[in-house]
Amino acid sequence: MNIKDAAERSSLPAKTIRYYEEIGLVRPLRDANGYRAFRESDIHKLTFLGRSRALGFTIEDCRVLLSLYEDKSRASADVKELAARHLDQIGEKIAALESMRDTLTELVDACHGDHRPDCPILSSLALRQTGIVPQFSPTATK
Amino acid sequence: MNIKDAAERSSLPAKTIRYYEEIGLVRPLRDANGYRAFRESDIHKLTFLGRSRALGFTIEDCRVLLSLYEDKSRASADVKELAARHLDQIGEKIAALESMRDTLTELVDACHGDHRPDCPILSSLALRQTGIVPQFSPTATK
DNA sequence: GATAGGGCTTCCAGTCACAGGAAGGTCAAG
DNA sequence: CTTGACCTTCCTGTGACTGGAAGCCCTATC
Numbered sequence: 001m002n003i004k005d006a007a008e009r010s011s012l013p014a015k016t017i018r019y020y021e022e023i024g025l026v027r028p029l030r031d032a033n034g035y036r037a038f039r040e041s042d043i044h045k046l047t048f049l050g051r052s053r054a055l056g057f058t059i060e061d062c063r064v065l066l067s068l069y070e071d072k073s074r075a076s077a078d079v080k081e082l083a084a085r086h087l088d089q090i091g092e093k094i095a096a097l098e099s100m101r102d103t104l105t106e107l108v109d110a111c112h113g114d115h116r117p118d119c120p121i122l123s124s125l126a127l128r129q130t131g132i133v134p135q136f137s138p139t140a141t142k
Numbered sequence: 143m144n145i146k147d148a149a150e151r152s153s154l155p156a157k158t159i160r161y162y163e164e165i166g167l168v169r170p171l172r173d174a175n176g177y178r179a180f181r182e183s184d185i186h187k188l189t190f191l192g193r194s195r196a197l198g199f200t201i202e203d204c205r206v207l208l209s210l211y212e213d214k215s216r217a218s219a220d221v222k223e224l225a226a227r228h229l230d231q232i233g234e235k236i237a238a239l240e241s242m243r244d245t246l247t248e249l250v251d252a253c254h255g256d257h258r259p260d261c262p263i264l265s266s267l268a269l270r271q272t273g274i275v276p277q278f279s280p281t282a283t284k
Numbered sequence: 285g286a287t288a289g290g291g292c293t294t295c296c297a298g299t300c301a302c303a304g305g306a307a308g309g310t311c312a313a314g
Numbered sequence: 315c316t317t318g319a320c321c322t323t324c325c326t327g328t329g330a331c332t333g334g335a336a337g338c339c340c341t342a343t344c
Contacts, residue, residue: 002320002321003320003321004319004320004321013302013303014321015302015303015304016301016302016303018322018323019301019302019303023301033309033310033311033321033322034309034310034321034322034323035310035320035321035322036321036322044268047268048267048268051266051267051269052267053301054242055242055245055246055267056239056242056246058300058301059300059301059302065264065267068261068264069264069267069268071259072259073259074259074261075256075257075258075259076253076254076255076256076257076258076259076260076261076263077255077256077257079253079255079261079263079264080250080253080254080255080261080263081255083246083249083250083253083263084250086246087243087246087247087250090239090242090243090246091243093239094236094239094240094243097198097232097235097236097239098236100196100197100198100232101229101232101233101236103197104197104198104225104228104229104232105229107225108222108225108226108229111218111221111222111225112218112222113218113219113221113222113223114217114218114219115217115218115219116217116218117213117214117215117216117217117218118218119210119216119218119221119222121218121221121222121225122207122210122211122221124193125190125193125194125197125207125211126186126189126190126211127193144291144292145291145292146291146292155331155332156292157331157332157333158330158331158332160293160294161330161331161332165330175292175293175338175339175340176292176293176294176338176339177291177292177293177339178292178293195330200329200330201329201330201331
């Protein structure tokens with residue numbers, strides 16, 4: 001199977017597949033003409049990779065996941081630990097984005113958004129203090 | 143003021159400040175010896191940039207925000223629109239991450255995580271179908 | 285005057301996970 | 315024999331920096 005079909009079967013761009021070969025994630029055979037020849041097992045691996053990437057695992061995580069997948073004597077605890085760590089990082093990213101969203105939402109809501117130049121968004125960005133002035137207590141409990 | 147003090151005052155790494163100059167976001171003066179000489183207005187800009195970046199605006203957004211900030215005849219609507227677009231993108235990122243988190247949480251919870259090789263996380267990544275097998279109805283309502 | 289240190293400069297490379305594009309070889313159909 | 319769809323490799327660019335090398339500047343100390 002040539003790369004185009006492999007791309008279709010695995011739902012990955014051909015460019016990505018070549019890249020994955022370059023960094024040693026897959027090792028397709030080669031035809032006499034130099035074309036890559038993908039086996040079912042290659043397609044399987046590529047699909048696995050695509051799904052891992054879709055869950056946000058880094059390439060290096062994917063490399064480990066793949067080796068765990070192929071190691072029939074793995075301990076599921078190792079997989080779980082890797083996934084749990086990744087889950088933590090996702091949580092941190094979400095928290096950071098939510099914090100941005102909350103601040104930005106306040107600012108956008110406070111901006112009248114008309115032809116006048118006065119703008120709380122810009123004022124806040126230009127402020128010497130951090131963020132928005134607390135509504136009631138500057139020593140709010142955590 | 144030299145770059146180290148500018149870095150402290152703006153809470154930005156010196157490297158970042160040099161980078162911002164390179165891409166034309168700030169234009170500090172130069173002393174006779176070639177050292178950058180930061181004015182108060184430069185510090186002000188850098189702080190503005192740091193705060194904008196902390197809210198997740200891209201560098202190009204920051205460039206626009208800065209020019210709006212300096213344009214005393216701007217319309218607040220322009221600022222609001224930029225911020226609202228950014229807010230949308232943050233929302234999309236959060237949604238994507240939450241989707242990952244939900245799937246991963248299910249998988250991690252389903253994995254017993256012991257010495258045995260059997261692992262629902264790997265099984266799911268290796269599956270031909272997408273995601274997790276629905277618990278009760280394969281035609282669940284959206 | 286020599287030296288040590290800390291700070292400053294520029295320039296180059298690396299990050300992450302690809303995407304775009306150029307130049308050129310291969311293959312099946314007409 | 316040509317066309318067009320494939321395929322190949324190689325090089326560059328992305329975003330927003332970070333790290334490091336090589337070398338100049340300035341002040342203080344011996």
